[in-house]
């Protein structure tokens with residue numbers, strides 16, 4: 563009898579303790595799943611919310627955010643050459659470059675978009691809305707056609723990107739968004755060295771001719787690994803066709819699966835790889851309306867005309883430090 567009472571009390575206390583622990587856990591859990599804040603790493607880099615935190619209520623706004631996520635992660639399925647909704651892009655997904663649907667630190671992350679658009683952009687010489695910026699990537703990175711701002715697809719793209727960056731204070735840049743620029747080499751980047759590195763480290767996924775690899779289980783309709791050059795790749799007006807952007811992207815994200823905390827390539831290797839990839843053939847775009855003010859062209863913009871006298875080859879592959887110094891001195895002396 564005594565034993566029963568003793569064990570009964572013990573049992574009761576264990577249940578009480580369990581309930582207590584569960585309440586604390588539940589509180590903690592609810593707190594993290596309801597908060598809108600992306601994650602900050604120890605070194606204060608921002609990464610966005612993961613797809614399990616997409617709003618799951620029945621409002622039409624939440625439905626747009628979820629559709630936007632789908633479109634960014636599986637662009638080709640909806641808008642690619644065999645797209646279910648429209649056929650306006652090259653078969654790549656936004657997420658091929660904006661990794662983890664734009665949530666990965668230094669993986670072309672969308673963190674700062676909500677806080678900074680509309681904004682002035684020198685490439686067009688105009689104030690650009692978020693719609694215009696999304697169309698830029700549709701027309702250049704996906705070598706396709708833009709969408710009407712009031713189409714469901716454009717509203718969905720924008721709703722997701724605005725949702726993702728909603729916590730970043732207006733006008734500020736979240737550290738970890740976009741691309742982490744690498745220090746310059748003191749020589750020109752070398753496509754021949756890049757080619758050898760490519761064949762050792764990249765071709766097994768991206769193909770010997772940069773053509774990517776298609777998913778045979780989907781009748782080859784989609785890319786398992788996206789193309790890096792050739793007819794299905796980004797065109798020569800895309801932002802990533804600038805050497806510094808491609809090198810910064812590769813260093814922190816490739817081979818696929820690595821991150822900025824554990825890079826695989828040295829800076830030099832990333833620059834040389836970028837030199838090889840961006841000197842291969844890719845689709846053309848009419849760029850005659852870009853950079854209405856030539857003096858605002860970036861140092862590594864690979865096509866003339868230029869407002870300085872450095873040769874095109876130097877704008878394309880470097881060394882870049884002399885170009886940057888020239889422009890710094892010029893603006894300082896104004």
Ligand code: HEC
Pocket residue numbers: 634637654655656657658659660670671672674675695696699700703704719723739740741796800801802807
């Ligand atoms: C081939 C790679 C690539 C693909 C694919 C791509 N983008 Fe981009 N995107 C870029 C680069 C590069 C930038 C410029 C980043 C910079 O200047 O730091 C950019 C910038 C952006 C920005 C502005 C980001 C900012 O912080 O100002 C938005 C918005 C955007 N892309 C949306 C999209 C959408 C939507 C898609 C799919 C329809 C897409 N992108 C597909 C490479 C790509």
Ligand code: HEC
Pocket residue numbers: 655657658659661662760763764765766767768786787788789790811812816817818827835
């Ligand atoms: C294990 C396979 C794999 C390897 C190895 C790999 N990649 Fe990728 N790469 C991918 C995948 C998959 C993506 C798209 C990521 C996504 O959609 O989440 C990608 C995306 C890219 C992109 C942006 C999208 C595009 O098509 O332009 C570039 C640039 C790139 N890789 C370059 C490289 C380089 C350079 C190397 C060698 C250092 C490399 N990759 C090695 C699988 C790989």
